[in-house]
Structure formats: C-alpha cells, structure tokens
Amino acid sequence: MIIDDDSDDREIFIDAVSGINCSIEFHSAKSDGGALEKLSSMEKLTDFIFLDLNMPLMIGKQFLKLIKAIEGLRDIPIMGYSTSSSQKDINETKDLGAFSYLVKQNILSVLRKKLSELLC
Numbered sequence: 258m259i260i261d262d263d264s265d266d267r268e269i270f271i272d273a274v275s276g277i278n279c280s281i282e283f284h285s286a287k288s289d290g291g292a293l294e295k296l297s298s299m300e301k302l303t304d305f306i307f308l309d310l311n312m313p314l315m316i317g318k319q320f321l322k323l324i325k326a327i328e329g330l331r332d333i334p335i336m337g338y339s340t341s342s343s344q345k346d347i348n349e350t351k352d353l354g355a356f357s358y359l360v361k362q363n364i365l366s367v368l369r370k371k372l373s374e375l376l377c
Contacts, residue, residue, distance in 0.1 A: 258284040260292040260320070261309035261338065266361065270307065270338075273368040274376075281376060288312065289320045302333060305376070307359065310339040310350065318353055325354040336375070 259270045267285050274283050284303060286292035289312065296302065306324070310317030317337065325331045334356035339346060347358045359375070362368035 258286065258292065258295070258303040258305070259307045259309075259338070260286045260289065260312075260317075261307075262287050262312045263309070266309065269363075269365060269368065270372075273365055273372050276365075276369050277373045277377060289323075292320075296330060296333075302330070304334070305356075306333055306335045307338040308335050308355075310337055310341065310346065318349065321350065321353045321355060 259267055261267045261270065264287070267287065271283065271285065274281055284295055284299075286295055292306075308317045308321060312320070317339070321335055321337070324333070324335060331354075335354065337347070337350035337355045337358040338361060339350075339358075340361045342360045350358050357375075359371060362371065
C-alpha cells in the first residue's frame with residue numbers, strides 16, 4: 258500500500274510497481290483517514306506500507322506512531338517514503354518503528370529497481 262497525498266507521486270509509484278516482474282496486489286490511499294479505512298476493511302492485511310512523510314492533515318511521522326499503536330496493524334512493515342534524504346528524518350522515522358526508508362525517485366527506472374529489490 259502507498260499512502261501519499263500527491264496524485265502524481267502515487268501514479269509514478271503505481272507505474273513502478275506495475276512494471277516489476279513479480280506478483281503484487283497493490284492498494285493506495287491519498288490520506289491517513291483513507292488508509293485507515295482501507296486497512297480496517299481488508300480481508301488480508303497488506304504486506305508493506307509505503308508512507309509519505311509530508312502529508313497535509315497528519316504528517317507521516319504522526320501517522321506512523323498511530324499505526325504502531327493499533328493492535329492488528331502495528332506489525333505491518335512500514336517504509337518511510339519522502340523526498341527528504343536528511344539523515345535526521347531517516348533516523349526519526351526508523352526510531353518511530355519504520356522498517357526502512359526510501360527516498361522518492363523522479364526517474365521511473367530507478368524507483369522500479371529499488372522497489373523490485375524490496376518487494377521481490
């Protein structure tokens with residue numbers, strides 16, 4: 258699942274995932290509320306969440322803390338996903354329970370390669 262308020266970033270991410278040669282069922286949400294609604298209605302929980310850290314209503318780090326506090330959702334590996342490559346942001350995100358951190362890529366082939374390494 259990708260949670261990102263920017264439709265262009267979601268579209269690029271979806272294109273990258275679609276181009277990977279492995280079987281992936283994919284979900285997306287544009288907000289924290291939409292993500293919680295989707296997660297609570299899934300028969301089988303998502304295997305990973307890629308979480309944009311710069312969202313307008315609840316910043317990604319707050320949402321990460323919220324997810325990690327919810328029984329049944331806290332064990333989903335969450336990957337911080339941001340334009341920031343700041344070591345401070347990376348460390349804070351991991352300290353809050355993120356599995357890893359991926360800097361957003363604006364080159365589709367680079368993003369596809371990084372996602373393939375993570376997901377396949």
